[in-house]
Amino acid sequence: MGKNRPIKFRILELFLDGEGHWNYEIVSKIQEEYDMKSAYGRDSINFDIIELASGGMLKDVEQKVDEKGIYKKDFLLHKYVITDFGKVRGSDACIRYV
Amino acid sequence: MDLKALKAQESKRKISKGYMWALFCAVFWGIWYLPGTVVWVLNPFDEMYSAIAETGGDGTALIITAVLITAFNALTVMLALMLWNGVLGKYGELGRTLKEFHPCSKWFFLASIFGGPMAILGSFIAMGFIGGAFAAVAALLYPVVGSVLAYYWYGEKISRRAAIGIGVIIVGGVTIFGGGLLTELSSGNVQWIGYLGGLMAAAGWGIEGAIAGKGLDISEPDVGLTLRFLGENIIWWIIIVPILAIVGYPMYSFALQAFEPFTMLVLIFAGITFGFCYVCWYKSFPLIGVGRGQGIGNLYGLFAIIFIFLFFGDVPQWTILVGGTLCVIGSFVMFTEETSALETLRGE
Numbered sequence: 001m002g003k004n005r006p007i008k009f010r011i012l013e014l015f016l017d018g019e020g021h022w023n024y025e026i027v028s029k030i031q032e033e034y035d036m037k038s039a040y041g042r043d044s045i046n047f048d049i050i051e052l053a054s055g056g057m058l059k060d061v062e063q064k065v066d067e068k069g070i071y072k073k074d075f076l077l078h079k080y081v082i083t084d085f086g087k088v089r090g091s092d093a094c095i096r097y098v
Numbered sequence: 099m100d101l102k103a104l105k106a107q108e109s110k111r112k113i114s115k116g117y118m119w120a121l122f123c124a125v126f127w128g129i130w131y132l133p134g135t136v137v138w139v140l141n142p143f144d145e146m147y148s149a150i151a152e153t154g155g156d157g158t159a160l161i162i163t164a165v166l167i168t169a170f171n172a173l174t175v176m177l178a179l180m181l182w183n184g185v186l187g188k189y190g191e192l193g194r195t196l197k198e199f200h201p202c203s204k205w206f207f208l209a210s211i212f213g214g215p216m217a218i219l220g221s222f223i224a225m226g227f228i229g230g231a232f233a234a235v236a237a238l239l240y241p242v243v244g245s246v247l248a249y250y251w252y253g254e255k256i257s258r259r260a261a262i263g264i265g266v267i268i269v270g271g272v273t274i275f276g277g278g279l280l281t282e283l284s285s286g287n288v289q290w291i292g293y294l295g296g297l298m299a300a301a302g303w304g305i306e307g308a309i310a311g312k313g314l315d316i317s318e319p320d321v322g323l324t325l326r327f328l329g330e331n332i333i334w335w336i337i338i339v340p341i342l343a344i345v346g347y348p349m350y351s352f353a354l355q356a357f358e359p360f361t362m363l364v365l366i367f368a369g370i371t372f373g374f375c376y377v378c379w380y381k382s383f384p385l386i387g388v389g390r391g392q393g394i395g396n397l398y399g400l401f402a403i404i405f406i407f408l409f410f411g412d413v414p415q416w417t418i419l420v421g422g423t424l425c426v427i428g429s430f431v432m433f434t435e436e437t438s439a440l441e442t443l444r445g446e
Contacts, residue, residue, distance in 0.1 A: 008317060050384050089316055
């Protein structure tokens with residue numbers, strides 16, 4: 001699959017395993033796959049995750065402070081899980097290719 | 099800093115940015131009615147209007163001219179959005195999303211049918227026949243159409259609060275349309291097509307919103323909006339304009355004359371304001387929620403009236419002022435229902 005699909009499809013697909021994922025894990029994976037290694041690329045992928053959450057497809061379940069600077073020092077890190085609605089939308093968009 | 103303080107800081111930052119985007123949307127949307135009104139009296143559109151009116155009558159002339167104006171509007175919006183995507187470095191994502199016809203882009207093309215030939219054409223018709231203030235305020239009825247549609251289509255519940263909001267908006271709508279109609283009925287000259295244009299704008303935007311949402315929630319809005327306008331350009335420039343030309347209207351000769359510096363400047367101004375009002379609208383949603391975004395966005399009706407007053411000196415009829423205020427109040431009542439649901443907008 002990889003980088004030939006829209007970024008939000010890929011993000012949903014990564015969440016379709018039903019596990020919780022931290023935003024920095026998803027962001028760095030997408031940065032790698034889509035070759036978006038700049039700070040701008042990072043922020044834009046993170047905004048995609050925020051949009052998916054605000055659309056009710058992901059749910060913010062846990063937060064912690066980024067003390068070591070693994071993502072952005074002294075900012076909040078968020079952990080998300082996919083919602084039922086997200087599973088439906090994600091399957092519409094992704095499953096037929098799997 | 100501790101977790102709680104950081105959370106508060108983050109949400110504050112989100113909310114202030116979100117309100118900023120929504121307000122930008124309202125300002126751009128309100129400004130759009132200035133070039134939209136001015137363009138009617140510019141070459142070649144005024145000449146086109148009188149040329150067609152001679153043989154085909156005023157009504158036909160107005161609609162055909164509105165088609166050409168709307169087609170140019172779509173073209174300049176597309177240019178503005180392509181530039182925007184270029185700056186954001188999103189051409190790659192644009193291509194990837196376009197290829198996903200089944201889950202994604204078909205919704206944008208469907209949305210463009212209702213957004214373009216219905217809502218935007220209707221707005222231009224209302225601007226041409228009745229005036230910018232009426233066109234702006236009439237379209238404020240769109241949330242009513244949108245929520246009724248969502249009720250029948252995906253069974254989305256209409257809460258008591260939303261129903262009250264809808265009621266207030268409808269009273270506002272009756273004031274806007276009824277006030278103008280009564281005056282004109284007494285003078286015996288009713289601009290039916292203009293009122294129809296106002297209704298087209300409200301219905302078209304309501305339907306467009308309900309459809310486009312299905313594609314936009316799984317794509318990037320900057321990209322999704324560009325595809326929606328790609329669809330609209332195809333409708334105008336590949337389907338409707340050629341058909342009208344074949345039927346015998348002088349579409350191409352007048353279209354070529356539009357490449358006059360001042361006319362182009364006004365059209366580009368329309369494209370930039372319209373394109374960015376859509377972009378800002380969608381940027382505000384994840385930050386403050388669709389409801390608040392739309393509520394603040396609807397202030398465009400008042401901005402349009404203010405800008406039209408400042409630039410043209412037109413004071414609208416009191417019915418438009420009262421009706422417009424009711425519509426804005428109604429949309430606030432309707433949209434700002436869940437104060438606690440800033441993080442997740444849709445139910446789980």
